[in-house]
Amino acid sequence: MSEEKTLIVDVNEKPQGIQWLFLSFQHVFAMFGATILVPMMTKFPVSVALFASGIGTLIYTVCTKRKVPVYLGSSFAYITAVILAVEAMGGNISAAQTGLILVGLIYVVVAIVIKFVGKAWIDKLLPPIVIGPMIAVIGLGLAGNAISNAGFVADGKIAPMIVAIVTFLVAALISSQAKGFLKIVPFLVAIIIGYILSLCFGIVDLSGVAKAAWFSIPEFAFPFSMPDLLGTHFREYQFYFGPETLAILPVAIVTISEHIGDHTVLGKICGKNFLKDPGLDKTLIGDGVATAVSAFLGGPANTTYGENTGVIGLTKIGSVYVTCGAAVIAIILSFCGKISAVISSIPSCVLGGMSILLYGVIASNGLRILIDAQVDFNKQRNLIIASAMLVIGLGGAVFPLGGSATLSGTALAAIVGVILNLLLPDKSEN
Numbered sequence: 001m002s003e004e005k006t007l008i009v010d011v012n013e014k015p016q017g018i019q020w021l022f023l024s025f026q027h028v029f030a031m032f033g034a035t036i037l038v039p040m041m042t043k044f045p046v047s048v049a050l051f052a053s054g055i056g057t058l059i060y061t062v063c064t065k066r067k068v069p070v071y072l073g074s075s076f077a078y079i080t081a082v083i084l085a086v087e088a089m090g091g092n093i094s095a096a097q098t099g100l101i102l103v104g105l106i107y108v109v110v111a112i113v114i115k116f117v118g119k120a121w122i123d124k125l126l127p128p129i130v131i132g133p134m135i136a137v138i139g140l141g142l143a144g145n146a147i148s149n150a151g152f153v154a155d156g157k158i159a160p161m162i163v164a165i166v167t168f169l170v171a172a173l174i175s176s177q178a179k180g181f182l183k184i185v186p187f188l189v190a191i192i193i194g195y196i197l198s199l200c201f202g203i204v205d206l207s208g209v210a211k212a213a214w215f216s217i218p219e220f221a222f223p224f225s226m227p228d229l230l231g232t233h234f235r236e237y238q239f240y241f242g243p244e245t246l247a248i249l250p251v252a253i254v255t256i257s258e259h260i261g262d263h264t265v266l267g268k269i270c271g272k273n274f275l276k277d278p279g280l281d282k283t284l285i286g287d288g289v290a291t292a293v294s295a296f297l298g299g300p301a302n303t304t305y306g307e308n309t310g311v312i313g314l315t316k317i318g319s320v321y322v323t324c325g326a327a328v329i330a331i332i333l334s335f336c337g338k339i340s341a342v343i344s345s346i347p348s349c350v351l352g353g354m355s356i357l358l359y360g361v362i363a364s365n366g367l368r369i370l371i372d373a374q375v376d377f378n379k380q381r382n383l384i385i386a387s388a389m390l391v392i393g394l395g396g397a398v399f400p401l402g403g404s405a406t407l408s409g410t411a412l413a414a415i416v417g418v419i420l421n422l423l424l425p426d427k428s429e430n
Contacts, residue, residue, distance in 0.1 A: 006271035007318040011069055014321045023317055024325030026188040028333070030307045030358065031073040031326070032343055032351075038074035038300050042082045042096075045298070046344070047218035047334045049074050052299035054330035056290030061324055063286030067278045069312060069320045070266065071327070072290050075303035076142075077255050077410060078103075081248045082300070093221065093298070094240040099248030100295035106252045107259075107288025115281040122280070126260055128373035130417040132366050133386045135261045137393030137413050138306060139363030146359050149352030159201040160349035167194035167353030175314045175357075187311060187354055194350035203347050212341035218334045221298025235298060254411035255303055257418075259287055262304040265365040268372060269313045310361035381424040388420060389413040 009015055015023055031053065039049040056072040064070075078100065085095040114122065147153070150168075151160030171190035174182060182189065198204045220226075221235035228234065260275070263283055267274045274283060290302040308326075312318050333340050370386075377383050391397075393413030 006269065006316070007312075008316040009319045009322075011067060011270060011272070011318050011320050013319050015317075015319060020321065020325055022185050022188060023315075023319070023322045024329055026185050026315075027071055027308050027311055027323060027326035028329050029191050029343075030187055030311045030354075031071055031305050031330075032346075034076070034305070034307060035073040035330075036344065038076060038079060042079055042300060043086070044074075044300050045219035047216070047340065048220055048297060048299040050330050050340070051218045051220075051334035052290075052294035052297060052302060054327040054334065056294055056302040057323060057327035057330075059290045059293060060283075060286035061320060061327075063289060064274075064278045064282050066320050068263070068266070068274050068283060069270070069318045069323045070262075070283075070286075071305045071308035071323045072287065072302040073305040073307070074299075075255060075291075075301040077251050077258065077303065078248065078301045080408065081251050085244045085248055088244045089240075092237065093235070094237040095242060095244035096248070097221065097223070097237050097295050097298060098240045099245040100301045101292045102245065102249060103252045103255070103301060104288040104290070104292025104295065106249065107256065107284045107291065110256060111281040111284035111288065114279075114284070119275070119280050122260065125418050125421070126257055127421060128369050129375050129382050129385050130389070130414070130421050131257070131261045131264060132370035132373070132375065133389040133393070134257055134410065134414050134417060135265060135306075135366030135369060136363045137366075137389060137410050138258060138261070139359045139361070139366060140390075140394055141409060142355070142359045142362070146352050146355035149348040150356060151349050151352065159203055160347065160352075163194050163197050163201065163203070163347065164349045164353035164356075166197055167191065167350050168356050170194070171354055171357050183315070186314065187358075190354055191346065191350055194353060195346055198347045198350060203349070204345055206345055209338060209341040209345060212337035214338050215335060216337040219298075223296070237298070251411055254414045255301070256284070257414045258410070259284065259304055261366075261369075262306060262309060264369060265306075265362075266304075266309050266312065268365070268368060269309065270318045306362040307355075307358050309365075310358040313361055313365065314357075379426075381420075381426060384424065385417055385420045389417045392416050 035049055035053050036046045039046050053073045060070055060072055082096045085099060086093055089095050150164035167190045170193050171186045174186035174189055221237055223237055223239055225236055226234040263274045294302050375382055393410055397412055398408040399412055
């Protein structure tokens with residue numbers, strides 16, 4: 001890939017003053033809805049997920065030598081596996097946390113292999129015809145969440161729909177029509193306007209804000225006993241290596257594929273090849289260590305966030321200082337109950353309106369990978385691979401592995417794509 005400047009603010013450039021703060025807050029808003037949704041579904045404390053996303057992003061930035069503007073948030077890929085592991089253990093989180101720590105270590109092992117053997121074998125397993133549909137499945141797979149959050153459902157109320165439409169239009173119009181600094185903060189402006197409109201409609205619940213404390217320590221969990229601190233009770237779990245733990249590990253195949261796809265998309269946006277510089281080994285180590293640290297603290301798995309990649313794609317602001325600023329803000333918010341409560345009070349219809357645009361950008365970038373790689377869909381093999389991945393990934397397919405372990409959604413689509421790519425010969429390579 002030829003490296004050319006495609007960004008308004010490049011990766012190693014630092015915005016000044018209040019602009020830096022606003023740009024970082026925009027990334028916080030972009031990741032916030034998804035990052036807190038994962039712990040809400042898996043019963044992790046939201047404060048820990050916020051802290052883990054912030055510290056994980058900083059860990060990643062150090063591991064990649066400040067060369068990649070990635071933001072790490074809570075991973076959706078492990079939700080089902082974690083819920084099943086906790087249920088199988090009667091509510092005990094030991095299997096879930098141990099499994100996620102091991103997932104992080106798997107990333108590190110794969111990175112070490114790539115360091116010494118190279119990544120040609122990964123290129124063989126995951127060519128554009130596999131990665132492109134995989135990214136499309138990730139974006140389109142989230143489309144249902146965006147639509148339901150926006151309120152466009154049967155018997156939906158008109159007020160949330162109006163808020164979602166206004167939020168979407170504000171973000172779209174500012175992104176495409178505005179000039180100057182306003183053009184690079186479309187989501188922040190859209191959320192503020194959407195929130196004000198929601199207040200006017202009376203659909204903002206502020207009860208949690210009144211009850212929240214100004215300062216509170218995140219409810220961490222540790223694999224050893226910790227004394228309570230300032231009224232905060234820390235949970236405890238044990239390292240556990242039973243079948244409930246092992247059932248989580250296959251999901252790493254999918255998230256590694258997502259990792260490569262996300263970095264490919266981000267590289268296209270930034271006009272760089274991040275898989276070469278700083279290298280896939282370093283990006284994987286950063287992602288893996290961040291996930292292991294998050295799990296050690298009682299949080300969910302981390303993953304590179306397509307929402308924030310979408311922000312960079314639309315704003316053309318790719319500064320690593322901005323993503324690191326967002327990480328610091330997330331850490332601060334994890335300790336500030338009042339502010340976290342205010343952000344948590346943002347109605348789902350506001351986030352839904354914005355997500356329609358963001359998730360669409362993710363899916364479209366999957367198509368962009370196919371176009372840029374000039375994938376020939378006159379070839380029957382390419383048509384079969386993409387078709388199978390899209391239908392399986394979006395159709396709700398589930399494949400049982402025995403016991404509580406299953407493959408579904410993006411995971412199953414990715415594996416099907418890899419297998420078909422290996423089984424169906426590419427005659428152009430013969």
